[in-house]
Amino acid sequence: MAEQEVILSVQGLKKTIRRKPIIHDVSFDVRKGEIFGFLGPNGSGKTTTIRMLVDLIKPTAGTVKVGGYDVQRQPEQALRHIGCIVENPELYPYLSGWENLEHFARMLPDVDQDRIREVVTIVGMQQRIMDKVRTYSLGMRQRLGIAQALLGRPKLLILDEPTNGLDPKGIKELREFIRMLAAQGMSLFVSSHLLSEIQLMCDRVAIISRGRVLAVGGVDELVSQAGGYVLWQASDTDKARALLAGDPQVELVSDSDHAIDETIISALPDAIVTVIEADHIAEVLRRLVEAGISVTGMQKVSPSLEELFLKLTEGEGID
Amino acid sequence: MTKQLLSLIQNETLKIWKKKRFYVILIILAILVPIFTYAQSVMSSRSADRFDDWRNQLQEQITDYENTLSSNRIPEEWKQFRRVMVQQLTYYLEQDVNPNAPNAVTFTRGFMSNAVTLFIPLMVLAIASDLVSGERSAGTIKMLLTRPVRRWKILFSKLVALTFYVSLTIIAMAVICYLISGLAFGYGGWGLPVFTGFVINGSDVDTTNVHAVPQWQYVLMQSGLIWFAAMVVAMLSLMVSVLLRSTAASIVTMMAAIISGTILSNMASAWEGAKYIFSVNLQLTTYLEGTPPPIEGMNLMFSLLVLAAWSVGSLVVSFAVFTKQDILN
Known part of the structure; x- marks a missing residue:
């Protein structure tokens, strides 16, 4: 342009x-x-x-x-x-x-x-x-x-x-x-x-x-810099979590480490929060299906403003 | 340029009108004037009962004053006032003019002369005190000042609109007084001679310049002075409205200033410096009537100058602050 x-x-x-x-x-x-x-x-x-x-x-x-x-x-x-x-x-x-x-x-x-x-x-x-x-x-x-x-x-x-x-x-x-x-x-x-x-x-x-x-x-451009999360929901959460944890290309994020908006998280009970490259998602999904875990939901979540700030200020926080 | 200013003045005039402040003033007048008319008619009918002839009443008043003059217990300042009154009343008696003859014009003259220190300033405050602070507390000032118009033009148009409503208030007051009191006293009295031109020198009234003017002319002269006093109050309250964010605070500040002036002028004249306070000088009509001023050394020119200085000062402050201040809330 x-x-x-x-x-x-x-x-x-x-x-x-x-x-x-x-x-x-x-x-x-x-x-x-x-x-x-x-x-x-x-x-x-x-x-x-x-x-x-x-x-x-x-x-x-x-x-x-x-x-x-x-x-x-x-x-x-x-x-x-x-x-x-x-x-x-x-x-x-x-x-x-x-x-x-x-x-x-x-x-x-x-x-x-x-x-x-x-x-x-x-x-x-x-x-x-x-x-x-x-x-x-x-x-x-x-x-x-x-x-x-x-x-x-x-x-x-x-x-x-x-x-x-x-x-x-x-x-x-x-x-x-x-x-x-x-x-x-x-x-x-x-x-x-x-x-x-x-x-x-x-x-x-x-x-x-x-x-x-x-x-x-x-x-x-700015939002992609800050990355984002992929949230998984499965019929058997524990099995899914174990499988995801075994994949070196998938990073599991514990509840205390992410800053996803509460209104989003509360709508997705038992969701597993991960950081994952977009082109790897299909592969992970295939493996979950092969392992007999039925995936009930998968969702990309944008980083919150707070996270974007953390990225931009390298950890200084907003206030 | 002129077209823009006229549009701005139209805006400000319209806003004051739509806020219905002027209706409130008219309603207050329509309630108060009949009460005072009634009081006046009771008073005149009483004195008519007591005296067959108004000359006797005047004579008695003079004797009253003279009696107090010979008393030792009355302070000198009070005596001075009485001496002046005696001279004036004697003058009316000699000229065979009844100064208390009730009619609509005399009532209007008396009402307006008494209203100049408190009542008229109060009416002016009702219009002036939220001109700027009202826009601030409502937040509309943000819309007003982000338009492509210089700030001084906005304040100037507010000042012009204010002048217009102050003038209208005084005219409305005169008209309502005349119309309502006329029902009780008759609509005559335009041609009644009124004496003016008293010059007060210490304890003497210099009557060399005293001359009779028809009452209509006297009312006109008096209205001019009242208008001037009201405009001074208007400009001061415009300044307070620029400086204070809250309308209530600006009304209270102005009322305090005006009332303290009234109290000071009644507290005799010990403190001479008080004569430079604006509210002590508001009673300009006393100079026409020939009653002595609250503090020795004050005269019409002095009071006009003091009031003019206060209004120029408040305009300078208003414009300086309004054009420069940051709008933070």
Whole structure:
């Protein structure tokens, strides 16, 4: 793929609050039409960084450029190209959805009633748009927030933990929506503390911990670095375990050594956790069958964010 | 540029309107004014019972004051005030003008003059104190400040909207007073002569510049001064609203400042430095009436200058902080 034009360029961003350094050194580029993930645990400096991108916080050092304009020096030109929701989509509860959109449209050049109608249709809010925001559910506020962010036809849409508080159906819809926007050429910057979410949504990712960017790269590339697990379930767990243990190409992982998400493990009782090369799986499976062990389940599990961190920081952990 | 500013002002005006703060002010006025009208009508009917002629009432008031003047137990500062009052009342008597004749315009004049130190500031606070802190606690400030608009323009548009509502509040107060009290006292009194131009020099009232103006003109002059005082309170509370994150805290801070001013001006004039506190200077209408100021050495120009200095200072602080501060929560 040809290198696309850089929409957002962050260089050497630092922030010190009350003499305490919060953000040490954050640099990354977001290109046109890509979905860029910003991954890090809570408290790692994601939100502080995002606030610096949109001029809510002044950086102590470093630059943020949007479409070539410096957010610090030319905020009016730079912010024109950004639509954003920082944390929760907070809109005026005493105004209707429509009035909120009109309010923010007045703050932008060349946004007319037709454009407002257009964004309302994009987020599918035609039914309730004249109701007071006070009466909206969180999902609807999220949609209205996105509609607001889209008003000025931004080149870059920044969403801070957009799936927080949404139900699974809402999350799926949001994911499809984000892909649709990217397909139209918009760049998206999505922060999250969940690796799975970033894996499902993003093309590239920056991983941040304790105010430092640990890695920037393609999502698949980074995830494969951290490896993954293969989980086995069999009718006779002990026999299967013995057979797997006898194979030098299979590494058994005890329960205390892996950091697989608890919700996944609890759904797979008595699973044997292994690390194994993908092209060896068929061979192991054949041998299990030959030994008369009926395999009831086999599943690949991606590493958790925590493990990815362990790999990237070589054992330092996340917090 | 101008178009953008007008749009921003439209936004801020609309938000204050939709928050229904102004309705609350109207409702409070619609409840309070009838109560005061009733009190006033009871008072006038009492004095009408006691005196066949208002001149007798005035004469009695003068005699009262003169009696206290000859007493040794009254402190000198109080005597000074009484001397001034005696001179004024004598002047009204000589000119054959009844200063207490009840009518809608006189009632409005009296109500507004009494409202300037506490009631009007309270109304102003209802609108001003959450202009910025409200956006912060609701989180909407994040949407507001990430739009491609310079921060000073946003604060400026809030200030313009605030000025508009302060003016509207004062007009509404005058209109409601006039309409409601007129039911009881009749709608006359526009042309009634009112004396103004008293210059207070120490214990003497200098009456050389005193002249009668029709009451409508007096009310207009007084409203101008009240508007000025209200705007000072508005700008100060805008500053407090920028500095404090919580709306409740900003209301309490401003109320404390205003009430302490009222207490200080009533605590006689021992501490001269108090005259530089803004809330001691809010009662601008006393200068028109010719009643002595709370602290010696204060006059209309002095108070206007002190208030202007406070408002300029608070605007400087508001804009400096608002345009630079990090939005962390």
